Amino acid sequence: MLRLNFDWLISGNDSPEIQQTMGEFGLRAGGINLTENENIWSQKIHDTVLVSAYPIAMWMASSWWRLLFEPLPAKGIKPSVDWRMAHELTAANQGFIWPRVIFASDTESIQMWSTPSNAADKQSVRYINSLDFPVSVNFLEFDQIAETFIESVISRLKATSVDDTSLSNLWEEVKEERSDICATNYRRCEAELGFDPDECPEIIMKAALDLADRMGSKTLSELAPTCGKDSMNATPLSLITDLINSRSGLRGTPDILIDCSFEQESSKIPWQRAKEAAIRVRQSIDIGEEPITNNTLCDLLGLQESEYEDWNPPKGQHISVAFPSDSNGLYFHPRKRYPTAKRFELARLLGDYLLYGSKGTSWLASTDLRTSRQKYQRAFAAEFLCPIISLQAYLDNDYSESAIEEASEHFNVSSQTVESILVNNNLISSSYLEAGLPY
Numbered sequence: 001m002l003r004l005n006f007d008w009l010i011s012g013n014d015s016p017e018i019q020q021t022m023g024e025f026g027l028r029a030g031g032i033n034l035t036e037n038e039n040i041w042s043q044k045i046h047d048t049v050l051v052s053a054y055p056i057a058m059w060m061a062s063s064w065w066r067l068l069f070e071p072l073p074a075k076g077i078k079p080s081v082d083w084r085m086a087h088e089l090t091a092a093n094q095g096f097i098w099p100r101v102i103f104a105s106d107t108e109s110i111q112m113w114s115t116p117s118n119a120a121d122k123q124s125v126r127y128i129n130s131l132d133f134p135v136s137v138n139f140l141e142f143d144q145i146a147e148t149f150i151e152s153v154i155s156r157l158k159a160t161s162v163d164d165t166s167l168s169n170l171w172e173e174v175k176e177e178r179s180d181i182c183a184t185n186y187r188r189c190e191a192e193l194g195f196d197p198d199e200c201p202e203i204i205m206k207a208a209l210d211l212a213d214r215m216g217s218k219t220l221s222e223l224a225p226t227c228g229k230d231s232m233n234a235t236p237l238s239l240i241t242d243l244i245n246s247r248s249g250l251r252g253t254p255d256i257l258i259d260c261s262f263e264q265e266s267s268k269i270p271w272q273r274a275k276e277a278a279i280r281v282r283q284s285i286d287i288g289e290e291p292i293t294n295n296t297l298c299d300l301l302g303l304q305e306s307e308y309e310d311w312n313p314p315k316g317q318h319i320s321v322a323f324p325s326d327s328n329g330l331y332f333h334p335r336k337r338y339p340t341a342k343r344f345e346l347a348r349l350l351g352d353y354l355l356y357g358s359k360g361t362s363w364l365a366s367t368d369l370r371t372s373r374q375k376y377q378r379a380f381a382a383e384f385l386c387p388i389i390s391l392q393a394y395l396d397n398d399y400s401e402s403a404i405e406e407a408s409e410h411f412n413v414s415s416q417t418v419e420s421i422l423v424n425n426n427l428i429s430s431s432y433l434e435a436g437l438p439y
Contacts, residue, residue: 002112002137003028004149006053008156017054017167018094020160021153024048025056027099029112030135034099037117038126049125051096054167057153059092060146061170065191068143071225072104072111072438074318074368079439080230083194099127102437103142107221108270108372110142111135113437130436136269185217192221193236194229204236211240215323216362222374226319226367243321249331250311252322253302254353258284270372271424274379277354281384289390291411297346301353302329308346313337320345322353322364330364340414344381351380370438382421386411391421399428 005026012019026048027034035049060067066086073079085091089101102113112135117126137145154168177183189208190200200208212220228236243249258280285296298305313335322330336345348366355376356362367374386407394410395403399422408415422428 001030001135002142002145004145005048006149006152007048009050011050014052016160016162017157017165018052020162021053021057021156022050023053025051025053027101029101029114029137030131032114032129032131032135034101034114034127034129034131036128037099038128040124040126045128049097051098052094053149053153053156055092055094055096056089056098057150058167058170059089061150061167061174062196063087063091064146064174065187065197066194067103067105067146068110068139069105069107069188069191069221070194071106071192071369071371073230074226075370076368077439080194083230086196097123097125100437104438105139106136106370106372106375107139109136109139111370111438112137115436132436134438185212189220189224192224192228194225200229207237207241211237214363215365216356218356218373219363219365222365222367222369222371223319223321225369239317239319240321243317243319243333244323247331249322249333250303250307251325251327251329252298252332253327253329254300254350255302256281256284256300256350256354258354270375271379274351274376275383275388277351278380278383279387281350281354282387289387289393292343292347292385294343297343297350300350301332301346303332303346308334308342318368320349320364320366322349324363332364335366340408340412340417343385343412344414344417347381347384348377351377351384379424382413382417386413386417386421388421388425391418392427 003026006023008021008023010019011022025035033047036045036047037049038045063086070083070086073083079087087103089103090098092098100115100117104111112131114129114131116128116130117123119126150167150171154165154171157163157165157168177187186205186209187197189205189212190197193200193204193208208220208224223240224237227239231239285300287296294308295305298308311334313333317333317335320333320335322332325331332349334342334345334349336342345366349364352364352366352373356364365373366377391407391411394407404415404418404422408418411418419428
């Protein structure tokens with residue numbers, strides 16, 4: 001899925017680190033050659049590009065924790081310059097022209113996006129290819145590929161008597177931290193909050209690690225990026241602590257016991273696992289192909305429908321959480337206001353409860369991020385509220401705009417949800433699939 005190649009070729013008279021690591025660089029993802037380029041001077045097409053491997057290795061090592069653990073910002077939020085420096089290959093810079101490639105974690109895999117060079121830039125090298133859709137690289141596979149590449153650059157430098165470089169010293173630090181579970185967890189938390197190593201104030205890190213102990217590290221991993229360095233709140237994590245300290249929310253005691261652990265098979269992508277879980281839940285409550293009512297949703301989560309209907313979230317709340325109450329239940333803090341969005345949100349929290357909260361190992365968290373857990377929630381809610389079999393029967397091969405609108409009213413979900421289900425099941429093409437870059 002991801003191939004990164006370098007053929008060494010000493011060139012130029014730059015610093016020893018640059019000169020001794022020059023070579024032909026090749027990068028392929030999803031079967032696409034992202035380094036195929038047109039050299040403006042020679043007017044020829046090349047599969048690889050002559051650059052130095054040192055800048056890429058240095059960029060990977062310095063961005064290591066954020067590359068592996070920091071997700072994309074939510075849709076509609078433009079990433080900061082700081083985020084882009086840690087996730088865009090062009091940040092390797094040092095005078096070389098790099099392909100426009102973006103890397104971001106979804107906690108299970110590393111997602112990649114790429115576009116061709118902008119013709120208006122008038123650069124000497126113009127990259128030709130792009131990724132039409134994001135390419136997913138297994139988390140451990142990416143870790144191994146990046147590690148192998150960095151160490152090959154260090155070995156090359158040692159073989160040419162270039163020792164004690166900034167790269168070798170930095171990589172030794174990273175390796176020490178990777179071998180220590182406590183140090184790894186600390187660095188991961190920093191990255192999820194949007195900070196480079198040792199940049200996060202100690203008081204914020206202490207608060208984050210305390211929250212991880214209370215809510216589970218997996219849930220903090222979902223919330224930290226939305227409430228971290230680049231959040232709209234006054235201080236990182238303040239929204240989470242304010243919700244917890246309010247001791248308010250909708251009290252609920254979920255009343256459903258279904259083992260969905262089998263859906264956690266890593267060989268399946270989030271939407272596949274979610275679909276299987278949603279089908280099992282519908283079967284367990286014997287709902288057939290009928291639309292889910294608000295009353296059924298509330299019953300499954302142990303909520304009072306009247307309280308749910310009257311719930312008005314605080315202004316500026318951009319996360320949904322549920323945490324333990326004093327009476328063996330949960331305090332739910334939904335954030336949606338529009339009726340169909342509120343239903344979808346509750347269904348997402350139900351899916352989250354089945355995988356995390358039902359075993360008492362984690363609090364519930366629903367956000368606008370594009371992590372695997374949030375992808376799972378969205379897919380679960382879509383299949384639970386609007387099963388593909390029921391939707392196909394209702395539409396009867398009519399996929400027109402008006403038919404989709406009628407189906408959305410029948411199942412009480414948004415038109416975008418119906419369209420998304422049809423796209424995911426290859427019944428229609430999409431007008432909004434994420435092509436090119438994600439921002």
